[in-house]
Every structure is written in structure tokens, then in C-alpha cells.
Amino acid sequence: MKTRRDFLIETGTMAIGSMLLPAFTEDSKKVKNIGIQLYTFRKEMLADAAGTLKQIAGLGIKQIESATSAKGNY
Numbered sequence: 001m002k003t004r005r006d007f008l009i010e011t012g013t014m015a016i017g018s019m020l021l022p023a024f025t026e027d028s029k030k031v032k033n034i035g036i037q038l039y040t041f042r043k044e045m046l047a048d049a050a051g052t053l054k055q056i057a058g059l060g061i062k063q064i065e066s067a068t069s070a071k072g073n074y
Contacts, residue, residue: 035063042069 036056038045044052046069056064 033063034061035065036061037065038067039065042067045069046071 041052041056045067053064
């Protein structure tokens with residue numbers, strides 16, 4: 001059986017650990033080369049492919065995965 005003191009120590013340790021953990025793992029989770037599938041923008045690509053690609057590049061997305069549409073590949 002746990003004592004109240006043990007419970008408070010364990011709970012406090014977990015609380016402090018959960019606050020500090022993101023500081024240690026934050027840099028390792030940053031993604032530098034973000035990419036996207038053009039299928040996500042299928043309606044926009046049908047309407048204006050060049051303009052849509054410019055807007056996607058403006059968001060900082062430089063890598064894309066091509067897709068197929070009713071008008072062909074892009």
C-alpha cells in the first residue's frame with residue numbers, strides 16, 4: 001500500500017517530467033523538408049495549376065508528390 005507521501009512524490013515527479021520532456025525532444029521533432037500530395041489540392045489544380053503551385057511554394061512547401069486528374073497528370 002502506498003503512502004500519501006509516496007503518491008505526492010511520484011505525482012510531482014511525473015508533473016515536472018512532463019513539463020521538461022518537450023524541451024529535450026523539441027529539436028528532434030522539427031521537420032525541415034515538408035512535402036505535400038497534390039491530390040490534396042485537386043480542385044484548385046484543375047482550376048489553376050500554375051497559380052496553385054505558386055501558392056503552395058509561398059507556404060514554404062518545396063516538395064510535392066504528383067497526382068492524376070481528369071485532365072491528365074500534374
